Every structure is written in C-alpha cells, then in structure tokens.
Amino acid sequence: MQHYEVVIVGGGPAGLAAAIEARKNGAQSVVVLERDRELGGILQQCIHHGFGLVVFNEELTGPEYAERFIDELMELGIEYRLETMVLEVNADKTIRAISPSDGMIEIQAKAIVLNMGCRERTRGAIAIPGFRPAGVFSAGTAQRFVNMEGYMVGKRVVILGSGDIGLIMARRMALEGAKVLAVAEIMPYSGGLTRNIVQCLHDYDIPLYLSHTITEVRGKERVEGVTIAEVDENRKPMTGTEKHYDCDTLLLSVGLIPENELSRGAGIQLDPVTGGPIVNEAMETSVPGIFASGNVVHVHDLVDWVTEESRRAGAYAARYVQNKLVEDASVIASRPGDGIGYVVPHKVRPENLNDKLAIFMRVKEVFHDAKLVVKADGEVVYSRKKRHMAPGEMEIVQIDAQKLKDLKPAELLVSVEGGETVHV
Amino acid sequence: MRYGPYNHFTGSRMKRGEMYDVVIIGAGVIGCGIARELSRYDLSILILEKEGDVADGTTKANSAIVHAGFDAYHKTVNGQMNARGNPMYDRLAAELSFPFQRIGSLVLAFSEEELASLRELIDNANVLKIPGVEMLAPETVHAKHANLSQEIRGALWAPTGGICGPWEFAIALAENAVENGAELALNTQVTGIQKTDAGFRLSTAAGGSIESRVVVNAAGVYADTIHNMVAEPFFEIHPKRGQYFLLDKAAGDIVDTVIFQAPTKAGKGVLVSPTVHGNIIVGPDAEYVEDREDLRTTGPQLDYVRQAARQSVPNIPFGMNITTFAGLRAESSTRDFIIGPADDVPNFINAAGMKSPGLSAAPAVAEEVVKHVGVALGGELKERKDFNPHRRPAAHFAEASPEKQAELIATDPRFARIVCRCEYVTEAEVVDVIHRKVGARSVDGVKRRARPGGGRCQGGFCSPRVMEILARELGTDMGDVLKDGPGSYILTGRTKAVEGGM
Numbered sequence: 001m002q003h004y005e006v007v008i009v010g011g012g013p014a015g016l017a018a019a020i021e022a023r024k025n026g027a028q029s030v031v032v033l034e035r036d037r038e039l040g041g042i043l044q045q046c047i048h049h050g051f052g053l054v055v056f057n058e059e060l061t062g063p064e065y066a067e068r069f070i071d072e073l074m075e076l077g078i079e080y081r082l083e084t085m086v087l088e089v090n091a092d093k094t095i096r097a098i099s100p101s102d103g104m105i106e107i108q109a110k111a112i113v114l115n116m117g118c119r120e121r122t123r124g125a126i127a128i129p130g131f132r133p134a135g136v137f138s139a140g141t142a143q144r145f146v147n148m149e150g151y152m153v154g155k156r157v158v159i160l161g162s163g164d165i166g167l168i169m170a171r172r173m174a175l176e177g178a179k180v181l182a183v184a185e186i187m188p189y190s191g192g193l194t195r196n197i198v199q200c201l202h203d204y205d206i207p208l209y210l211s212h213t214i215t216e217v218r219g220k221e222r223v224e225g226v227t228i229a230e231v232d233e234n235r236k237p238m239t240g241t242e243k244h245y246d247c248d249t250l251l252l253s254v255g256l257i258p259e260n261e262l263s264r265g266a267g268i269q270l271d272p273v274t275g276g277p278i279v280n281e282a283m284e285t286s287v288p289g290i291f292a293s294g295n296v297v298h299v300h301d302l303v304d305w306v307t308e309e310s311r312r313a314g315a316y317a318a319r320y321v322q323n324k325l326v327e328d329a330s331v332i333a334s335r336p337g338d339g340i341g342y343v344v345p346h347k348v349r350p351e352n353l354n355d356k357l358a359i360f361m362r363v364k365e366v367f368h369d370a371k372l373v374v375k376a377d378g379e380v381v382y383s384r385k386k387r388h389m390a391p392g393e394m395e396i397v398q399i400d401a402q403k404l405k406d407l408k409p410a411e412l413l414v415s416v417e418g419g420e421t422v423h424v
Numbered sequence: 425m426r427y428g429p430y431n432h433f434t435g436s437r438m439k440r441g442e443m444y445d446v447v448i449i450g451a452g453v454i455g456c457g458i459a460r461e462l463s464r465y466d467l468s469i470l471i472l473e474k475e476g477d478v479a480d481g482t483t484k485a486n487s488a489i490v491h492a493g494f495d496a497y498h499k500t501v502n503g504q505m506n507a508r509g510n511p512m513y514d515r516l517a518a519e520l521s522f523p524f525q526r527i528g529s530l531v532l533a534f535s536e537e538e539l540a541s542l543r544e545l546i547d548n549a550n551v552l553k554i555p556g557v558e559m560l561a562p563e564t565v566h567a568k569h570a571n572l573s574q575e576i577r578g579a580l581w582a583p584t585g586g587i588c589g590p591w592e593f594a595i596a597l598a599e600n601a602v603e604n605g606a607e608l609a610l611n612t613q614v615t616g617i618q619k620t621d622a623g624f625r626l627s628t629a630a631g632g633s634i635e636s637r638v639v640v641n642a643a644g645v646y647a648d649t650i651h652n653m654v655a656e657p658f659f660e661i662h663p664k665r666g667q668y669f670l671l672d673k674a675a676g677d678i679v680d681t682v683i684f685q686a687p688t689k690a691g692k693g694v695l696v697s698p699t700v701h702g703n704i705i706v707g708p709d710a711e712y713v714e715d716r717e718d719l720r721t722t723g724p725q726l727d728y729v730r731q732a733a734r735q736s737v738p739n740i741p742f743g744m745n746i747t748t749f750a751g752l753r754a755e756s757s758t759r760d761f762i763i764g765p766a767d768d769v770p771n772f773i774n775a776a777g778m779k780s781p782g783l784s785a786a787p788a789v790a791e792e793v794v795k796h797v798g799v800a801l802g803g804e805l806k807e808r809k810d811f812n813p814h815r816r817p818a819a820h821f822a823e824a825s826p827e828k829q830a831e832l833i834a835t836d837p838r839f840a841r842i843v844c845r846c847e848y849v850t851e852a853e854v855v856d857v858i859h860r861k862v863g864a865r866s867v868d869g870v871k872r873r874a875r876p877g878g879g880r881c882q883g884g885f886c887s888p889r890v891m892e893i894l895a896r897e898l899g900t901d902m903g904d905v906l907k908d909g910p911g912s913y914i915l916t917g918r919t920k921a922v923e924g925g926m
Contacts, residue, residue: 083840100838101837103837103840104833124747129721134906144888151903152916221909221910
C-alpha cells in the first residue's frame with residue numbers, strides 16, 4: 001500500500017489545476033494518475049485557438065494551454081503516473097490502479113480529487129434509425145483521428161448536434177478540404193457557444209438547421225447518405241420536411257456525459273441533472289475527503305472555468321488534509337429556481353468561503369433581457385440584467401461571502417426573472 | 425471495394441484444387457456448429473463464408489437466448505431440436521469457453537386468454553420433458569422480481585432457460601473446428617453449384633472453383649438461393665427483421681431472468697433480458713422485409729418495441745440505451761427447420777429455416793447433420809484419435825479477481841494497459857483475439873471477440889487504439905483497417921499536414 005496526501009484521478013486540465021493548487025496550498029505528497037500516454041487530456045487534440053481568455057487573458061491553442069499547467073506541475077516537482085488506469089475508488093479513500101510499468105497499485109490517500117472528465121453521447125443514446133455502417137463518428141473521435149492520428153474521416157459530411165466539438169469539427173473538416181453539407185440541431189437553439197456558430201459555420205457558409213434531426217442513415221458498409229427532417233414541439237420528425245444528403249460521413253455532437261463510474265463505485269451521490277457528483281463549496285462530494293471538479297461534475301463550455309473550479313477543489317483538498325476545512329458547519333442548500341437547469345455547488349458552508357462564492361449554472365431556455373437573481377431565504381443577494389442567456393453558455397454569479405456569513409440563510413435560490421423566452 | 429489487406433483465411437485444398445469431403449456454406453452458429461461436430465471425424469472440411477468474419481449474419485444480431493424449449497411445438501422439428509439442444513449447452517460452454525448462463529425464464533400473462541396460452545405451453549413442455557416448468561402466481565413473481573408490471577395475472581417459469589454470447593459461441597466453434605483441421609475461407613461467396621460424378625463443383629464470386637463430395641447448406645437468409653442452385657425448389661426464406669435496444673450495464677439489475685410475454689394472435693411479444701455481459705437487451709419486433717441485407721432500424725418499430733417492453737417492465741430506463749440494432753430471422757415458407765438431404769440431391773444437406781429457436785437448437789442440429797453426412801459418405805464416420813474438444817480459454821481481465829488481475833499483469837504487462845475504458849478490455853486481450861485461429865481482422869471483429877467498443881461509449885475512445893493495434897499486429901497501415909466487412913472503410917486518407925510532410 002502506497003500513501004499520498006492528495007491523489008488526483010485524471011491528468012487533464014482539471015487534474016493539472018487541482019494538483020498544482022493542492023501543492024501550493026501545503027499538501028506535501030501529491031500524485032496525478034493519468035490513463036492516457038500523456039498529460040493534458042482532451043486539450044491535446046484541441047489544436048484550435050480560443051483557450052485561456054479568462055485565465056491568461058490571451059488566446060491559446062489546447063496543447064499550449066495544457067503546456068502551461070504541465071510546465072508548472074514539473075516545476076513544482078509534482079509526481080504523475082501515465083498509462084495508469086484507476087479501477088476502483090473506495091469511500092475509505094483507497095484506490096486500486098494498474099499500469100504496465102508498475103503493475104497493480106494500491107494507494108491510501110488522505111484526500112482524492114476526481115477529475116475524470118466526460119465522454120460523448122453516442123448514436124445509440126439517441127437511437128438514430130437506419131443502417132449501422134462505418135462513417136458515423138462522435139465529433140471528438142473524429143477530432144482525434146484528424147488532429148492526433150493525421151487521418152481524415154470523410155469527404156462529404158453532415159453533422160448532427162451543434163455542440164462545440166461538432167462546430168469546431170465542421171470548420172476543421174472544411175479546412176481539410178471536406179464538404180460540410182449541413183449541421184442539424186434538434187433543439188430550437190444551438191448547444192454551442194455563439195462565437196463558434198459564427199467562426200465555424202457562418203464563416204464557412206455551412207447551414208445550421210435548428211429543430212431538425214436525422215431520421216435515417218443509409219449505406220450498408222459505409223455511410224452513403226442521411227435524411228434530416230424538421231421536428232415538432234415534441235421533437236418528433238414531421239413527414240414532408242425531409243431533406244436528403246449524399247454523404248460518406250455523419251458526425252455526432254449530441255452532448256457530453258460526465259464519466260462517473262468510479263464515483264458510483266465509491267458510493268458518491270450524483271445529481272441526476274448534471275450527471276455529476278453533488279458537491280459543496282469546497283467541491284467536496286457526499287463522501288468526506290473525496291473532491292471532484294471539472295467536467296466530471298458538470299459539463300463546462302470553457303476550459304478556463306474548469307481550471308478555476310479545479311483550483312478551488314485542489315486548494316480545499318489541501319485544507320482538508322491539514323484539518324483546516326470546517327466540516328461541522330451550517331449548510332446552505334443552493335437550488336435552481338425558475339428557468340435554471342442546475343446549480344453547482346449544491347451546498348454551501350459559509351465558514352469555508354474565502355471572499356466570494358462562485359455559483360455555476362445553466363439556464364433551461366434562451367432568454368433575452370432577463371434578470372439572473374439569487375435570493376437567500378427570499379432576500380435578493382445578487383441581481384443582474386442579462387441581454388442574452390442560452391443553455392449552451394454556462395452562467396456564473398459571484399456572491400459576497402461576508403453577506404452569506406452574516407445572513408446564514410437556509411437556502412440560496414437562483415432564478416431567471418422577467419425578459420422573454422426566445423424561440424429561434 | 426476495399427477488402428483490407430489481410431484476408432488470409434482460405435482453404436489450402438481449395439488452393440490446390442483437391443476435393444473436400446464436406447463443404448459447409450455459411451459460417452454462422454449453425455455452420456460453425458456443424459463444422460466443429462464434423463471435425464471429430466477423419467474428414468476434410470471447408471467452411472465457406474461470404475462475409476469477412478464468422479458469425480456475421482443472423483448470429484450476430486438476435487436475442488441471445490437459449491430457450492428452455494416449452495415454446496416450440498413438440499410435433500415440429502423446431503420443438504424437438506430445441507428440447508435436445510438446450511441441455512447440450514453446459515458441456516459446450518465448458519469445453520469451448522464462451523459465455524453461457526442458465527438464468528431461467530418467465531413468460532408473463534396479462535389476461536385470462538394469455539393464462540390459457542401459458543397452460544398450453546406447459547402441456548407442450550410436459551410432452552417434450554422440459555424440466556421444472558411451472559405456473560407461478562403474481563405474488564410469487566413479484567416477490568422475486570420487483571420491477572415487473574403489477575398487471576400480470578400469472579407467469580410460466582422455466583429454470584433451464586438461459587442466455588449466451590451467440591457470436592462468441594460461433595467463433596469458439598469455428599476456432600475449435602479449425603484447430604481440429606477444418607478449413608475456413610472468408611470473403612468467399614458461392615455463386616453456383618454443379619453436380620459432378622464424385623459430388624459437386626462450387627463456383628465462387630471471385631472466379632474460383634471448389635470440389636466436394638458433400639455440401640451442407642447453412643446459408644441462413646440465403647439458404648433457398650443456395651438450395652435452388654442445385655436442387656428442385658421446395659421452400660423459400662422470408663427474412664423477418666427484428667429490432668432491439670441494448671441498455672447500459674448500469675441498468676443491468678432491472679431484471680435478472682429472461683422476461684417473455686405470452687404469445688398471442690398478435691405475435692410473440694418482446695422480451696427484456698440480461699445479457700451475458702451484464703447489459704439489458706430489449707426486443708424484437710417482427711416485420712417481413714424484401715431485402716436480405718436490410719438491417720435498418722426504423723423510428724416507428726423502435727417506438728413499438730419501447731411500448732411493448734414497458735408492458736412487462738414499466739420503468740425500463742430507455743434513457744440508458746447504448747445501441748440499437750436489427751437482425752433478420754431466416755424464416756422458411758415451411759414454417760419449420762429443414763434438416764436433411766434434398767429429395768433430389770442426396771449429398772446436398774440442408775440446415776435451413778433456422779429462425780428462433782435456431783440458436784438454442786444449434787448443438788442438436790449439428791448432431792443431426794453429422795448423421796446425414798455419414799449416410800451421404802456411405803457409412804460410419806471414422807473418429808479422429810487426436811480430436812481436442814477444448815479451446816484455450818481467453819483471459820478476461822475485467823472479470824478476474826484483483827489477485828488474478830495482478831497475476832495476469834505479472835505474466836504480461838499488456839494486461840495493465842486498458843484499451844477500452846468502458847469494458848476494461850486490455851491490450852493483451854485485443855492482441856490475443858487477433859492472433860487466435862479465426863482471429864479478428866476488423867474493429868468489429870475485435871469487438872465481437874474481446875468487447876472493446878461494446879460499452880457505453882461505443883468505441884468513441886477505443887476505436888483509434890484498436891485500429892492502431894490491428895495495424896501493428898497485422899503489419900498494415902491504420903488507414904486500411906476496416907470496421908467490419910469489405911467496403912466498411914473508416915478513414916479516407918491522410919490530413920494535409922501529414923500529406924505535406926509537416
């Protein structure tokens with residue numbers, strides 16, 4: 001049995017930030033366990049620009065963004081193990097992992113930070129009818145083939161879903177000489193960032209069909225074509241609206257799912273809406289001493305916020321190890337109200353807050369000129385008018401910690417008030 | 425058409441133009457079962473398969489149930505073969521090391537009429553001597569199976585019902601047959617059969633010809649086409665499509681036995697069952713299709729399956745679906761299995777019309793066909809002294825105890841390199857299934873044998889790794905690796921950066 005103060009499960013952007021911050025906050029022995037052959041996670045295949053505007057105030061590529069953290073990790077001398085697959089995380093904070101160089105590894109940690117990230121929803125998850133030929137890829141898998149392996153996945157492409165990876169891949173495929181025929185999105189609004197709609201679709205004359213889905217995949221061996229159709233308000237395809245495309249490739253960007261198989265194994269409570277652990281202000285899960293941050297908790301659209309959240313998780317994990325986290329404290333329940341899909345964190349112990357409490361959330365629909373309001377037992381502690389809010393873009397509110405310490409409310413309720421719901 | 429660079433399965437006698445004792449057309453579970461049974465004897469055997477892998481037709485897309493045998497009527501060949509085939513599974517699974525579990529089955533009745541049909545099934549089971557079949561009261565059923573509908577009026581319990589891995593079974597049969605001397609030619613479609621003085625001459629799509637004393641027709645949905653090449657037509661195959669959902673392992677405990685619905689005039693109903701890998705399978709519907717390759721799923725039929733399944737298990741979590749698929753039943757116009765020589769061509773032996781319970785019956789069908797082959801070849805078949813009924817078991821890292829896992833890693837560090845993070849399939853397992861007899865040659869071939877890509881991410885993470893390993897082990901380029909059969913290419917060329925030498 002090996003012993004560490006803080007074990008970080010996953011060496012992507014979340015794990016790197018958590019590890020660095022744990023060390024900076026006084027944790028002596030920290031180790032990052034990464035299942036892939038290198039650190040950096042999915043950032044390594046995101047060769048486009050757009051990372052780091054919040055954290056570094058400049059635009060970096062994915063690998064560049066990862067490199068900054070990997071460099072810092074090295075400078076701090078933090079231990080990491082590659083090709084190390086964690087098989088089990090237990091509530092007693094033992095971990096079982098394997099790697100080709102070390103074989104079977106058993107670790108007793110004082111604190112664990114879960115940073116496993118997320119995976120893509122598949123064709124099966126949405127049961128697209130038709131044949132099951134080659135040429136149907138999730139957007140992230142296609143991105144890996146193109147950017148990491150150096151292979152193209154098709155010549156004429158239709159994309160289902162307007163998640164950010166799909167939008168990025170529309171541009172990437174077009175730049176590689178493929179013809180991207182259309183992007184179909186079942187919802188009446190895009191699932192991706194507005195800047196990606198503009199920079200990846202509009203700039204390349206790729207049409208986006210909202211309220212459309214795929215009704216058939218043709219081709220027995222390789223994709224030969226797809227049919228898309230408009231959907232009604234119940235998201236059922238309407239006959240007579242079909243459009244047929246001859247194509248050899250269908251990319252799917254239909255959502256991301258936090259990867260919580262290990263969390264489930266440890267008996268950690270999950271939020272059915274986010275698919276990730278229920279966490280408190282310290283990013284600590286329902287199992288004391290096991291923390292979680294990044295896409296394993298809820299899917300982020302900007303890596304910068306993964307970093308911000310994970311820095312907190314790492315810092316609090318270090319405090320936990322040093323018995324500086326107030327466990328026996330008053331707890332505020334943080335809840336989504338009207339118009340809000342979810343909020344993270346779910347629970348807040350004001351005693352542990354520094355100067356601000358950051359609440360991350362997503363709205364359920366597109367809103368124009370609405371107010372984002374946070375009430376502490378009915379008293380407004382935050383209110384801001386927003387010109388535009390969409391489910392594809394995470395919202396963040398910062399609340400003054402002192403206010404919460406003074407008020408000691410039982411509940412924080414986040415709601416959208418006024419404005420208009422927009423159906424594009 | 426891109427075939428992949430490594431179609432190296434082919435018959436050696438076929439190459440030399442020598443005559444085989446038996447050629448089997450079709451490498452599904454029926455053809456492979458026959459080949460393995462025949463490989464006990466001193467015979468030269470060739471299995472011909474038009475697809476790029478064994479188990480690539482009906483065998484890879486069905487309910488995976490080993491029926492107890494109460495359902496198929498006792499006066500039919502179906503009924504007799506099912507009753508005989510089911511008990512043979514225990515020994516076969518032990519010898520050949522494929523997944524099989526006797527988890528029992530329930531048939532649910534929701535009305536007085538359906539209860540009456542269950543009583544008929546029990547009478548049928550008694551004639552066929554199916555062990556342990558009994559009627560259960562709703563309270564008894566609910567006490568053990570909390571997720572079943574409150575609407576049920578009774579259920580038939582059959583303890584000998586089971587589930588298996590159909591393609592693993594067929595692959596194991598083929599591998600064991602080949603280990604015992606049988607030959608296999610993949611990507612080899614039979615286009616014509618001529619009678620000759622000594623037997624038959626078969627011509628193939630690639631322009632080859634093969635001589636054989638006896639031909640066994642195990643061609644699944646094409647069995648009538650093959651039969652009519654040489655014998656007087658007397659049956660037609662009407663492919664009947666069935667569509668399925670496969671749910672995530674996290675839904676795996678919703679039922680722990682096979683749940684059927686009572687047969688009615690409207691049909692056999694849909695089943696909800698665990699799979700040997702811990703998933704839940706739901707389906708099938710039944711729909712005649714014209715095209716014998718029409719494996720499409722369709723929105724309306726999938727909706728029908730969802731609705732029908734909810735009658736048995738109301739809270740079935742379709743949100744945890746990981747894939748949908750369709751299979752074709754090779755239903756004969758005679759409405760029964762066709763086993764035996766063609767009336768007008770005694771050395772041409774049919775094993776046709778193998779709709780459900782074809783999988784359950786397969787071991788018995790193989791024995792029957794061997795008898796007919798013996799007669800056709802003029803007497804007693806000579807047993808080989810060196811026949812080995814055992815197949816080397818494959819190590820499954822995910823299913824091993826922690827101690828066993830450590831042991832595996834100590835023998836081969838590639839057991840510590842996880843390729844598929846959903847199913848915890850290791851590199852050692854992938855490499856093993858590539859290098860076995862009847863080894864995998866495609867991404868789906870690896871998936872059928874070792875399961876990477878069979879989990880919740882459906883290959884999103886592991887398919888690049890599997891392709892890399894296939895390319896490395898077979899000495900080819902990753903760009904040439906196929907998903908499954910000829911034409912199922914995955915990659916379309918190098919990117920500009922690579923092309924430009926950057």
